[in-house]
Amino acid sequence: MNAMPIRGLVIEDDLADYILIQESLAKSQRFSYQIRHIDDFSKASEALYQDDFDFVLLDYFLGAHSGLELLQQARVIQLQRPIIVMTGSNSPELDELLMKEGAADFIPKEEVSASLLDRSIRHAIERKQAEHKIAELVRRDPLTGLGNRNIFEEHMELAIARAERTGNRLAVVFLDLDRFKDINDSLGHHVGDLLLTLIGSRLRRTVRNSDFVARIGGDEFTVLLDNISSESDVTQIVEKISRELSRPAPVNNNTLDITVSIGIALFPENGKVAIELMQKADMALYESKSRGAGSYHFFTDYLQARLIDGLEIEKELRTALQKDEFELYYQPQMDMNTEAIVGFEALIRWNKPDGTIVSPDVFIPVAVRCGLIVQIGEWVLETACRQIYNWRQDGNVKPISVNVSPRQLKYQGFLEQVLTCVQRYQIAPGLLEIELTEEALIESGPVLSAALTALQKAGIGIAIDDFGTGYSSMRYLRDFPLDRIKIDKSFVSGHDAPGICEPAITRSIISLAQGLGLEVVAEGVETVEQKAELQLQGCRICQGYLYYKPVTATVAKSLLSVSMNSPRGAKSDSGAGTE
Known part of the structure; x- marks a missing residue:
């Protein structure tokens, strides 16, 4: 006889029948x-939620209720213990119905005996364990042995x-x-897999x-x-x-x-539904990552308000795409030596029906999260290319840079x-440039490199935007076909002093780019002193409020016909929004 007893629930409202089962x-x-x-x-309904039994012997008739109701409840809660149904009725149709509803036997x-119960209980437990094992294998992560998303949601x-x-x-x-x-890219995916396995093991031991x-x-x-x-x-x-x-x-x-x-x-x-809690934990994770590596964050009222705002913005964005409420503004890129416009960066704005102009800082993060960024990006590219074509028809055209998101x-x-x-x-060739962030290069890898090479062969320029704010930047300069580096404005401006915010960093970036034969554009130039310092460091091209804010296509067209002999366009009020 087994040392460990087999635990069972006997759900039976007839005392005499229970005593018979107990004796058997x-x-x-x-x-x-x-x-x-x-x-x-x-x-009995309450007991199914507990975890102190190995099998259930269930009488089909329970007063005003039937065992069928408990079987259906067990299926809903995905009970992992077998249920064996007993009844005084001799009906093949009932037998078939109960088995379809999940009864193990x-x-x-009138046939209850010690040997019959032994055999039925043992086979039911073994069959249920085998089914559970197979289901677990299907729902397990093959690398770490942990559960996958499906089984996590079930739990x-x-x-x-x-x-x-x-x-x-x-x-x-x-x-x-x-x-x-970075670990995958620098040390190989086999090292990344070993690390994930180690992390999974540590995590399982820690909780x-x-x-x-x-x-x-x-x-x-x-x-x-x-x-x-x-x-x-x-x-x-x-x-x-942590x-x-x-x-x-x-x-x-x-x-x-x-x-x-x-x-x-x-x-x-924070919620009473699994998918809602997972969504909010994911939002809290996103907030944690934005605050710096190695931190944790609870979902808060602030994130709740942002979630509600995001859902409303998402709804309005879908309408905006249908009703063509977007517009491209263009910020001139200037040759600081000649004071001439040498190109433009296309920057999207959202013109709401009430006259409000919405900055991309507000709606682009929402568009990325909900997937609309791909459609918006297509619109931006199409509009910028059409603008190049129209300006060329007027005989005066300059290159336009278009931002492309990692999702695109x-x-x-x-x-x-x-x-x-x-x-x-x-x-x-030379009239269209796409700007990528370092984040895009981090996430995309070798497949992106091949695509960028094809674009470059077609005469499309490739630039890294906000250079210096990501990771492993020098490796990207080696691995990807690039034409220009854009120094992030946080290194150029952003404090009360008139000069460059981080002169050592800008000098290093300019020197590195020159050594690699890449052009440099300094973003966020706001003062004459910043311009002068950048020129001394060897930077020729810039954009920023010293010259122009982003302007409409109509204003940009008029600027193309004006000879820029001095920074007289500085602090122009014709633009709108942020860079």
Whole structure:
């Protein structure tokens, strides 16, 4: 006889029948049973949410209720224990119905015996365990052995159902590794995989046995913290997770210094539905990453307000695309030596029906999150190319730079779209430039390099925008085909002093670019002193409020016909918005 008893729930409202079952189980020669008797439907319904049994013996008739209702409830909550139904009815149709609803077996009461119960219970448990094992394998991350997104969401739904019944709280924690792609790119994907496996193992050891850990994609992990008493409990666990995961990681003869960013959402404060809690934990993670590597952040009222605003902006953006409410403004790029316009950067503005002009700082992050940035980016490219064509018809045209988001670059049709647009508007080589952030280069890798090479061969310029604000910039200069570097305005202006904010950085960037044969554009030039310093450092091209704010296409056209002999356009009021 097995040393460990098999635990069972016997749901039976007839005492005489229960005693018969109890006596039959006690006669077993192979197994020891520990059973609990329930004679009420509502108590049985509550018991299914508990975790103190291995099988269920269920009487089909329970007063005004039937066992069919409990089977359906068990299916909804995805009960992992087998249910064996007993009934005095001899009906093949009922047998078939119960099996379809998830019953593991069907036993007529008049045939109940120790041997029949032994065989039925053992087979039901073994079959259920095998089914569960197969389902677990399908829903497990093959690299780390952790759960995947599907099983994490299932665990969340079950935990939420329990918490609603017991009044307990829980927390959803999102984590991802800071700068993980740099490790993949510099040391190889095999090292990245080993690191993910190590992180998964550390994470599983760090949390409590009652918590559930999953890897839901890439370097992103999730933890479900069940039965939480207070926010301070969550803080203690999260800080422990951060400490453990940030320990030096020995991987493949390398010792990696890593940090994690963490976002947290709480039940029921931040939501009562699994997908809502996951969305808010993800928003908190995004906020955490924006504050710097290695930090954590709870979902807050501020993020809630931003979420609501974002949903409203998303709705309005969809309407704006349909009603063509966008407009391109153009900020002149100036030759500081000749005071002549040498090009423009196209900057999108949103003209709302009430006359408000919305800055891209407000709506572009929302467009990225909801995926509309691809459609908006297509509109910007099309409009800029059409503008080049129109200006060329007037006999006076300058190159236009267009910003491209990382999300656009991942769109499979991006390269074809750009080349088609260039062909449609007969854009001559050198008249269109696309600007990429370092973030775009970080996320895209070798596939992007091939696409950029094809664009460059078609005569389209490639520039890195906001240079110096990302990671591993020098490697990108080596790995990607580039024509220009744009020095981020935070290094040029941004303090009360008239000169350059970070002269050592601007000097280094200019020197590096010159050594590589790349042109440099300084952004955010606001004072004569900044202009003079940049010229001394060897920079020739700039854009900024010293000359012009972004201006409408009509104003830009008029500027093209004006000879720029002095910075008389400085602080022009004809523009709008920010750079």
